[in-house]
Structure formats: C-alpha cells, structure tokens
Amino acid sequence: MKKVLKKVMALALAAVLTIGTAVTSTAAAPSPTTGKKPxxxxxxxxxxxxxxxxxxxxxxxxxxxxxxxxxxxxxxxxxxxxxxxxxxxxxxxxxxxxxxxxxxxxxxxxxxxxxxxxxxxxxxxxxxxxxxxxxxxxxxxxxxxxxxxxxxxxxxxxxxxxxxxxxxxxxxxxxxxxxxxxxxxxxxx
CATH class of the missing domain: 3.80.10.10 (Ribonuclease Inhibitor)
Structure with missing residues (x-):
C-alpha cells in the first residue's frame, strides 16, 4: 500500500511541476528575436x-x-x-x-x-x-x-x-x- 501511495504522490508532483513550468514559460514577455540570433x-x-x-x-x-x-x-x-x-x-x-x-x-x-x-x-x-x-x-x-x-x-x-x-x-x-x-x-x- 505504501509503495502505491508513493508512486501516486510522485506522479502527482511530476504533473504539477510540468504544468507549472508550461504556464511560467508561456507567461514570459515576447521578444522580437528568435533564438540567439540578433x-x-x-x-x-x-x-x-x-x-x-x-x-x-x-x-x-x-x-x-x-x-x-x-x-x-x-x-x-x-x-x-x-x-x-x-x-x-x-x-x-x-x-x-x-x-x-x-x-x-x-x-x-x-x-x-x-x-x-x-x-x-x-x-x-x-x-x-x-x-x-x-x-x-x-x-x-x-x-x-x-x-x-x-x-x-x-x-x-x-x-x-x-x-x-x-x-x-x-x-x-x-x-x-x-x-x-x-x-x-x-x-x-
């Protein structure tokens, strides 16, 4: 039971981090540049x-x-x-x-x-x-x-x-x- 609960918690944490990263990256201000090319x-x-x-x-x-x-x-x-x-x-x-x-x-x-x-x-x-x-x-x-x-x-x-x-x-x-x-x-x- 503990092993299953640990896996569920790990998956939930990974999902939260993935969604949080996606939201943060889309909220950044747009730049007219692309990549590192000036x-x-x-x-x-x-x-x-x-x-x-x-x-x-x-x-x-x-x-x-x-x-x-x-x-x-x-x-x-x-x-x-x-x-x-x-x-x-x-x-x-x-x-x-x-x-x-x-x-x-x-x-x-x-x-x-x-x-x-x-x-x-x-x-x-x-x-x-x-x-x-x-x-x-x-x-x-x-x-x-x-x-x-x-x-x-x-x-x-x-x-x-x-x-x-x-x-x-x-x-x-x-x-x-x-x-x-x-x-x-x-x-x-």
Whole structure:
C-alpha cells in the first residue's frame, strides 16, 4: 500500500511541476528575436515611451534583453544615448555603441552616453566634425576600441566621466583613452 501511495504522490508532483513550468514559460514577455540570433530593429520609442523623432536609432536586439546601437540619424546638437529602447513593445537595455554607428553626425556638439553603455566599438565617432564633448554616465570601466575616434579631431574634444566614478577606474579610463590616441581633455565631474 505504501509503495502505491508513493508512486501516486510522485506522479502527482511530476504533473504539477510540468504544468507549472508550461504556464511560467508561456507567461514570459515576447521578444522580437528568435533564438540567439540578433535582429536589427528600429527603436519605436525611448526609455520613457516617447516617440523618437530625433535621433532615430537602429538597434540590434539580443535575447538577453540588451541592445546595441548600430545606426542613428539626428539633426540635434546635443544628443543623449538612452538607457533603454523599446522595439515592438519590448524594452531593451542599450549596452553598446556599434562600429561606425554615430559616424558623420556633423552637427552634433555634445553626446551623452547613458549609464548602461559598456562598449564603444570601432569608428563610432568617425568624422563627427563638430563634436566637442562626450559625457560618460557609467561609473564602471568602459571599453573603447582602438579606432573609436578615427577621422575626428580629438584635440578639441573633452571626455567627461561621472564624478561618482572611483579614482582608480578614472585613472584606467584616462590611460585607455590616451592609449587609443585621444589627445583632448579628460575630466571627471
């Protein structure tokens, strides 16, 4: 009798776990991506749900809930790269600026990188002739590729890191920017 009761309880528990897993997996938010393959999308809105008139970002979204800016068009002089973008109603955290994605922003004078940005890829700021200031809100290490500023006159630029960034991290960031050939002013605060 005990053996039969144990088998019935085990089957009942397995059924509950199977049904519970199925319900949980169908309740997850849909993603416009399929599998681990990235999908290029145009961001519908900014992180606050507002329509993005300028700049308009093209992003690559990933199943991990993150996005990379891979293209952008703007007519503004001061631009803030958002913390989040919405694509097809799904919110993604913007963690990187893709290669050549912000190139030729000839009228942009100031770019603010959100606190989520961890990577700035090759030639992101290529030929940004009017760019004078880059504000970095992230307080941790950011990886700048060796060709981030290729085609731009960095002697007239200033990179401002968050005043909340530790002195040790700030020193690493200064060293990294100098190593990749940035000749402008680097400040914190």
């Amino acid at each position: 999908v290029n999308q145009i961001a519908d809105t900014d992180s606050k749900g507002n329509n993005t008139k300028s700049p308009v970002y093209t992003v690559r979204t990933y199943d991990t809930g993150r996005a990379r800016i891979i293209g952008a068009a703007t007519i503004k002089e001061n631009v803030t790269v958002p913390n989040y973008v919405k694509v097809n109603g799904v919110k993604y955290r913007v963690t990187s600026i893709g290669a050549k994605s912000l190139k030729n922003w000839k009228s942009v004078k100031k770019i603010t990188l959100s606190k989520n940005i961890k990577t700035v890829h090759n030639q992101s700021f290529k030929s940004c002739k009017s760019l004078k200031t880059i504000v970095v809100k992230n307080t941790k290490n950011i990886w700048f590729s060796p060709d981030t500023f290729k085609g731009s006159n960095t002697k007239k630029m200033t990179v401002k890191f968050s005043k909340k960034m530790s002195k040790k991290t700030y020193a690493k960031m200064q060293k990294r920017l100098r190593k990749i050939g940035f000749k402008g002013k680097i400040t914190r605060g």
